[in-house]
Amino acid sequence: xxxxxxxxxxxxxxxxxxxxxxxxxxxxxxxxxxxxxxxxxxxxxxxxxxxxxxxxxxxxxxxxxxxxxxxxxx
Amino acid sequence: xxxxxxxxxxxxxxxxxxxxxxxxxxxxxxxxxxxxxxxxxxxxxxxxxxxxxxxxxxxxxxxxxxxxxxxxxxxxxxxxxxxxxxxxxxxxxxxxxxxxxxxxxxxxxxxxxxxxxxxxxxxxxxxxxxxxxxxxxxxxxxxxxxxxxxxxxxxxxxxxxxxxxxxxxxxxxxxxxxxxxxxxxxxxxxxxxxxxxxxxxxxxxxxxxxxxxxxxxxxxxxxxxxxxxxxxxxxxxxxxxxxxxxxxxxxxxxxxxxxxxxxxxxxxxxxxxxxxxxxxxxxxxxxxxxxxxxxxxxxxxxxxxxxxxxxxxxxxxxxxxxxxxxxxxxxxxxxxxxxxxxxxxxxxxxxxxxxxxxxxxxxxxxxxxxxxxxxxxxxxxxx
Numbered sequence: 001x002x003x004x005x006x007x008x009x010x011x012x013x014x015x016x017x018x019x020x021x022x023x024x025x026x027x028x029x030x031x032x033x034x035x036x037x038x039x040x041x042x043x044x045x046x047x048x049x050x051x052x053x054x055x056x057x058x059x060x061x062x063x064x065x066x067x068x069x070x071x072x073x074x
Numbered sequence: 075x076x077x078x079x080x081x082x083x084x085x086x087x088x089x090x091x092x093x094x095x096x097x098x099x100x101x102x103x104x105x106x107x108x109x110x111x112x113x114x115x116x117x118x119x120x121x122x123x124x125x126x127x128x129x130x131x132x133x134x135x136x137x138x139x140x141x142x143x144x145x146x147x148x149x150x151x152x153x154x155x156x157x158x159x160x161x162x163x164x165x166x167x168x169x170x171x172x173x174x175x176x177x178x179x180x181x182x183x184x185x186x187x188x189x190x191x192x193x194x195x196x197x198x199x200x201x202x203x204x205x206x207x208x209x210x211x212x213x214x215x216x217x218x219x220x221x222x223x224x225x226x227x228x229x230x231x232x233x234x235x236x237x238x239x240x241x242x243x244x245x246x247x248x249x250x251x252x253x254x255x256x257x258x259x260x261x262x263x264x265x266x267x268x269x270x271x272x273x274x275x276x277x278x279x280x281x282x283x284x285x286x287x288x289x290x291x292x293x294x295x296x297x298x299x300x301x302x303x304x305x306x307x308x309x310x311x312x313x314x315x316x317x318x319x320x321x322x323x324x325x326x327x328x329x330x331x332x333x334x335x336x337x338x339x340x341x342x343x344x345x346x347x348x349x350x351x352x353x354x355x356x357x358x359x360x361x362x363x364x365x366x367x368x369x370x371x372x373x374x375x376x377x378x379x380x381x382x383x384x385x386x387x388x389x390x391x392x393x394x395x396x397x398x399x400x401x402x403x404x405x406x407x408x409x410x411x412x413x414x415x416x417x418x419x420x421x422x423x424x425x426x427x428x429x430x431x432x433x434x435x436x437x438x439x440x441x442x443x444x445x446x447x448x449x450x451x452x453x454x455x456x457x
Contacts, residue, residue, distance in 0.1 A: 020238050022344075023444065027233045029343050030445035033371035037344060048370075059230070060237040061206065 001064050003044050007053055008036040010064050024060060031056045080166030080277070081402040081456070082107040083434045085152035085159050091122045094158050095129035101151075102162045105432075110134050112171035112273060114215065114404060115141040115160035116436035119248040119255070126158070127258040137162070138171035140271040141258040142217035144436035145247030145409040153425050155249055161404055161434035163273075167456055169211075170274040172200030173259040177267045178224055186224050189267060190231035197272040205236035211275050213240055213454060215404065218268040220245030220255045220439030223304060225446035226366050228268050233444065241270070242281050242454050244406035244438030245446075255439070278457040280395040283443055284388035285349055285450045286411070287340065287376035292321040294339065294373050301366040305356065313359025318352070321375045329355055335410055338449055339373035347376060351410060351448035364440060364448045381411075381420055385427055385451050396457040403428065405435030405453040412437040431455075 001007050015021040022037070029035045032052040034043060043049045054064055082105030086097035094117070102110065113130050117123045123141055130139045149159035163171075176193035178186045198205045203212070214236075218228050225245055232241045246255035257269035294317055298308035309317035319326040322337055331354070340347030350373065351364040367373065393400050405428065415421050441452040 015238070023240065024237055026343055026348075026444045027237060030341065030348065031230070031368070033341070033368055035343055059234050061234065062237075 001050065001054065004034065004036060004039045004050060004053060005044055007050070007057070007064060008039065011036060011057065011062060014062055024062070027060060028053060028056045080107065080164040081105070081161065081432045083150045083159070083161045083432045085147070085149040085157060087152070087154060087157045089121060091125035091129055094121065094126050095133060098130065098160050099133060107162045107164045109164065110137045110162035111165050111168045112138045112140070112271065113160060113162045114271065114434065115158060116144045116147045116434065117141065117158040118147070118156040119143045119251065120156060121158060123256055123258050124263040127263065128261050131260050138173040138271055139258070139260050140173050140215060140217060140269050142246035142269060142436070143248055143256045145249055145439060146412055146437035147435070148425055149434040150429070150432055153421060159434040159436065161402065161432065165276065167275070167277045167402065168273050169276040170201055171271060172197050173269065173271045174200070175257065175259045175262040175264050175267050175269055176228070177264055178219070179266050186227035187231040187234070190228055191235055193268070193270050194232070194235045197270060201272055201274060205239055208236070208239050213242065213273050213275060213279055213281070215271040215273070215454070216241040216243035216268055216442050217257045218243065218245050218442060219257060219264070219266055220247050221252055222266060225440055225442060229442055229445045240281055240443060242406070242452060243442045244436065244452070245440040245442070247409060247437065247439045250409070275456070277401070278396050278398070280392050280455050281443060281453070282388045282392045282455055283447070283450055283452045284384040285347060286379050286381045286384045287338065287347060287349060287449070288379050289340065289342065289347065289374040290377045292375040294318065294321060294375060296367050296369050296371045296373065299367055299369045301368055304363045304366045305360050306363060306367060307360045314361040315355045315359040318361065318375070326359070335413070336378050338376050340376050341367070341371060342374050347374065348445070348447050349376065349449040365446050381414060381418070382423055382427055388451065389427065392455040396455065398457045400431040400455045401457055402432040403435070403453050403455040405433060405451065406438050406441045407435055407451050408441060408449045409437050409439055410449045411451065
């Protein structure tokens with residue numbers, strides 16, 4: 001995962017619909033300050049932002065790898 | 075207001091637990107809710123809430139019982155700082171329910187996440203569901219201790235276990251004393267934990283969150299903060315109080331509780347503020363908040379709007395989302411809103427605004443939905 005836009009697309013696919021994506025997005029935003037539905041240009045390829053978002057998603061059970069593979073810890 | 079079929083609310087100012095139980099039973103029976111699947115109550119710190127929960131559980135053995143102490147309660151029929159409110163759901167509204175207490179401390183060590191995981195395991199086992207894969211018919215209620223500052227950890231743990239399941243609720247109160255609060259689930263109670271209730275709904279429902287604030291257009295970036303103590307040391311690279319005062323165009327010496335109450339800050343998500351309330355200025359110019367904010371976050375400085383306009387708009391939006399009139403609601407209203415209601419004599423209009431449906435709620439020390447929030451009117455409404 002090299003950009004937040006890539007992460008957004010993966011999370012949207014994993015969550016399945018806009019309502020569920022919004023739930024996860026709010027949780028991520030409140031933990032990291034990154035809104036995946038409104039990614040700022042300065043954030044999109046910022047290494048720290050990407051690291052924090054991936055960490056928050058991992059806590060939530062969504063593991064996204066740099067290769068783009070994904071898993072959902074059910 | 076006539077109680078909707080399958081749901082009943084109750085309110086009493088009786089202090090003794092048996093009297094509360096009997097008053098509730100009469101009110102529920104009058105609405106033909108005699109075998110509820112879930113009962114939720116809110117009492118004052120002066121009530122024996124654990125005893126009330128036990129009596130309700132004894133009277134309604136098939137019901138899951140949830141409750142907490144408060145900073146004031148309200149329901150169809152009454153409101154006060156020292157009363158008790160309740161709402162009971164029959165099977166036509168709530169198909170099944172299960173309650174559990176999450177204990178944040180065990181064997182002398184604080185581990186909020188472990189306590190929440192254990193309680194969530196009990197809920198999953200109790201209803202036989204996978205909490206990571208529940209359908210849209212499920213919603214949770216969470217009542218969390220309001221004085222130890224563990225709401226963020228609790229909400230994060232809830233999200234980590236069940237990221238797609240909404241738990242909505244509030245922080246228990248103690249009538250403004252800020253010393254000790256209690257939560258109750260069935261026959262269990264805790265002064266350092268959360269009471270959780272998982273509901274499998276038989277009626278449509280919607281979650282609502284609103285406030286009476288709008289952005290001023292002034293934005294601040296958290297440049298130094300300690301999330302664990304909810305302290306913001308610097309905003310825009312300056313002592314937090316200095317930058318905050320400048321954003322409002324006032325001298326830093328003028329920053330006080332009244333200013334904070336009128337101008338909290340909000341994390342804007344899709345145009346909606348998630349309010350963080352400043353509490354007091356600390357020596358050195360840091361600001362102690364009622365809710366944590368992480369370094370790097372941008373917040374909007376807010377200003378008040380009409381107190382009831384946002385609430386009434388939220389009710390209208392909820393009815394639209396339900397596709398029908400609201401039949402019932404469980405409401406979590408921040409103590410900061412109650413203080414404004416006290417100051418501006420708004421208790422009557424507040425309850426009148428909720429008079430079209432069966433309701434019970436309490437004034438909280440903070441609200442919960444996807445995270446810990448301040449200064450909101452947060453609710454679950456049922457069709």
